[in-house]
Structures are given as C-alpha cells and as structure tokens.
Amino acid sequence: MIKRTILIVLDSVGIGEMPDSAKYGDVGSDTLGNVSKAVGGLKLPNMEKLGLGNIDGVKNITKCENPMGSFGKCAELSIGKDTVTGHWEIAGVVLEEPLNTYPEGFSEDIIKEFESKIGRKIIGNKVASGTEIIKELGEEHIKTGSPIVYTSADSVFQIAAHEDVIPLDELYNMCQIARKMFIGEKAVGRIIARPFIGEPGQFTRTSNRRDFALDPFDKTMLEYIKEKGISVMAVGKIEDIYNKKGITDAVHIKNNMDGIDKTLEYMKENKNGLIFTNLVDFDMLYGHRNDAVGYAKALVDVDNRIPEVISAMKEDDILILTADHGCDPTTESTDHSREYIPVIVYGKKIKSGINIGVRKSFSDIGKTILDLLKIENNLYGDSFAKEILK
Known part of the structure; x- marks a missing residue:
C-alpha cells in the first residue's frame, strides 16, 4: 500500500x-x-x-x-x-467557464470602490509585467503612497507596494478587501500581493508575495x-x-x-x-x-x-x-x-x-x-x- x-x-x-x-x-x-x-x-x-x-x-x-x-x-x-x-x-x-480577465484594466466603479475601502488612491490599473510596472511607477508610488494595481492575461488583481511605504500587513489586508470584492460576476481567480524593496532604478520584488484565491x-x-x-x-x-x-x-x-x-x-x-x-x-x-x-x-x-x-x-x-x-x-x-x-x-x-x-x-x-x-x-x-x- x-x-x-x-x-x-x-x-x-x-x-x-x-x-x-x-x-x-x-x-x-x-x-x-x-x-x-x-x-x-x-x-x-x-x-x-x-x-x-x-x-x-x-x-x-x-x-x-x-x-x-x-x-x-x-x-x-x-x-x-x-x-x-x-x-x-x-x-x-x-x-467549464473561464475565470474573468480584465484586458482593458478594471472599471472605474471597481477602482473607486477599492480606493474607498482602502483609504488610498491607486495608480496603474492596466495590463502589465510586474517587473516593468514597478520600474515605471515605483518612484511615483514612493512619493504618493498610492499602491500600484495591475493585471495580466490571467484572472488576477495584483497590488504592488514598497515594503517601506505600505507595510506587509496593510498590503495583505488590501488584498483581503479586494478578495471580498471580486466574487460572483466580477470574480477573479487570485488577488496577488506583490511587495518590493529598493531604490528607483534598483527595485526588487521580494519573497513575501501572497496569493488570495477563490475557494475551489x-x-x-x-x-x-x-x-x-x-x-x-x-x-x-x-x-x-x-x-x-x-x-x-x-x-x-x-x-x-x-x-x-x-x-x-x-x-x-x-x-x-x-x-x-x-x-x-x-x-x-x-x-x-x-x-x-x-x-x-x-x-x-x-x-x-x-x-x-x-x-x-x-x-x-x-x-x-x-x-x-x-x-x-x-x-x-x-x-x-x-x-x-x-x-x-x-x-x-x-x-x-x-x-x-x-x-x-x-x-x-x-x-x-x-x-x-x-x-x-x-x-x-x-x-x-x-x-x-x-
């Protein structure tokens, strides 16, 4: 056996x-x-x-x-x-049915609801490579404290944040908030926390990534x-x-x-x-x-x-x-x-x-x-x- x-x-x-x-x-x-x-x-x-x-x-x-x-x-x-x-x-x-994807980014209604619930404005809201978007928006994120929201060809809502700007606990809480939003008709497979560290031009994603999935x-x-x-x-x-x-x-x-x-x-x-x-x-x-x-x-x-x-x-x-x-x-x-x-x-x-x-x-x-x-x-x-x- x-x-x-x-x-x-x-x-x-x-x-x-x-x-x-x-x-x-x-x-x-x-x-x-x-x-x-x-x-x-x-x-x-x-x-x-x-x-x-x-x-x-x-x-x-x-x-x-x-x-x-x-x-x-x-x-x-x-x-x-x-x-x-x-x-x-x-x-x-x-x-038998695909999970939702957002190839044009997320609707204005979704973003406003998310911003209201987390108490911060977001930047980004587009399809992007995770490494490229922190190169592009990382410095703005550090200056404003606005988390970077993006997606991909997958069924995901991703939130990137510098660990010194938005602590991990707060980032994970944002993901939990998003997880409760993206159900039913809006459902995505995963909400992903994408923390990074470093200075502009030298940003590095860390191993503190977390995925928040739907129940099977x-x-x-x-x-x-x-x-x-x-x-x-x-x-x-x-x-x-x-x-x-x-x-x-x-x-x-x-x-x-x-x-x-x-x-x-x-x-x-x-x-x-x-x-x-x-x-x-x-x-x-x-x-x-x-x-x-x-x-x-x-x-x-x-x-x-x-x-x-x-x-x-x-x-x-x-x-x-x-x-x-x-x-x-x-x-x-x-x-x-x-x-x-x-x-x-x-x-x-x-x-x-x-x-x-x-x-x-x-x-x-x-x-x-x-x-x-x-x-x-x-x-x-x-x-x-x-x-x-x-």
Whole structure:
C-alpha cells in the first residue's frame, strides 16, 4: 500500500502546445523543448532517468533506454491556462467557464470602490509585467503612497507596494478587501500581493508575495485526504491556490531551492498523506520575463536535487513530477501558454518504463493519488493506478 505521495509541480514547465492552442494565441509553444533548443541542448540526467525524454511528443530531451519511472502527459480539460485553473484541475476540479480577465484594466466603479475601502488612491490599473510596472511607477508610488494595481492575461488583481511605504500587513489586508470584492460576476481567480524593496532604478520584488484565491468550486483531492485523517502538507503557494481548503500543514518558500528544502523537511516528519509542492521560479522569474537561459539553469538546479528527494523516499512513498501550464520564454508572449503537462511517477512500488500515454485531463493525477492512498472518492478523472502499481 502507498502511504505517502510527494507531488511536485514544476510551475509552467509545459511540454508542447495542445490542439486548441490557437484559441489562446499559443501556436508553437513548447516550454521545455524550446528552452532546450534555445540553450543548445538541455541536460537533465535525473529527470531523464525517470522518463522525462520518453514522454510522447517531448522534444530536445534525451530518451532513456530503461527509465526508472512511469511517464506520460496530461491535456487540460478546463477552459484557461493559469495557475489556479491548472492546480484545481490536478486536484479534480474542472472549469467549464473561464475565470474573468480584465484586458482593458478594471472599471472605474471597481477602482473607486477599492480606493474607498482602502483609504488610498491607486495608480496603474492596466495590463502589465510586474517587473516593468514597478520600474515605471515605483518612484511615483514612493512619493504618493498610492499602491500600484495591475493585471495580466490571467484572472488576477495584483497590488504592488514598497515594503517601506505600505507595510506587509496593510498590503495583505488590501488584498483581503479586494478578495471580498471580486466574487460572483466580477470574480477573479487570485488577488496577488506583490511587495518590493529598493531604490528607483534598483527595485526588487521580494519573497513575501501572497496569493488570495477563490475557494475551489468543488471538492478536491486535498479535502478527501484531510477527511481521511491524514496529512496534506503544502509547500510554496499551494496553500494560497486552494485558499487553505484541505490543507493540514503549510509553509511558504523563498525560491525553488528553498521549496526542495522544505519538501525534504516534511518528508523527514514521516506523516502519511500528501506533500504538495509548487516550485514557482520557472514561471515567475524566467517564463514571464522571456529568459530562456535562466529557465534552463533553474531546470538544471532542480534536476540536481532530485537524487536527494529519491534518497529520502520510503518503501511506500511515490514521487510525482508534473506542471500546471506552460510559459514558453522563447515566444513573443510573456503570458502562460496552453500546453500539455508532463507526468512522471517513481517509487519502489511503481513499475518502471510504463507509458501511461496522453491523459484527457490533469484530474487523472488527483484521481490516481487517491486510488493509490486507498481513499474512496467521487473525484473527476480516470485513475492510472492499476497501470503503474507493481
């Protein structure tokens, strides 16, 4: 019997455009394959040994003759291509209607209501890159005390503020106010606090980011596990994405390496259930900034840590590596991309070299985890547990 799953989401590491990518403006997107091509060939020996290069359609990654793990890929069934949509679907919630986006910025009525409730005027209110908008408006923000409000192609309302101008507690409170506003017809997937520090010309975003999400629209894998009386340990922004529902333990992280460290710390606690980790640097630092070289280095850095995770695994553990969408840094777009996600499963009780093929939904991951943990459920998805279990 499997007692614990370590589920690591390599945030935005998509593996090729989906058939409907044209609807999203993402034809030609292939985050992993194009990053490898851009740097003259990406070497990820540990993930390759597990079967990354053996997944159908994966390009520019070396295939392994005898992969240690089972492998495949999932298509996204939900409408969308953002963090909340992808993570919710992994956990069994499929969105048939897209979450709201605001490509022209937020209406005057919304902004006036927000300003009234926070007691400050805002600046910005447009679609923008987070790093670029603090370059553009950071100095004005420091002079006026006005928080910077912006959005993106995702379903988000983002608030950027210098930590010396608007303290973190006040910034997080502003986000809570916005969260209560953006429900119903106006709903957005996430309200995001984007704190930064530094002087004009040298502003730097900090690791004190927080996401304030909607409650998932249906019961998730996490809630099933928690109800069984076993642990759901969230590493990184997982707690925020599910708005704490189904979480028993949580820790936020500074970067990918800290995320691996925190994952290993939870593994040492020997609690049964799920360790659910999100490694966001790929997306936040490199995908959205079209930095293929940085993206490649981040992949290598995480690949180098995989042996530590495997060494810490027990007889009845399984490791699943996956993603939540793409964010191809080699295309003109700086937005997420509609791509397949990889699925790699490893453990002493998992068959090696099994190709689970192309799954119709990310939800197959959550369904499989519940089946492996022997938890009865009505989760959406088709389990591949029988295909991979020894």
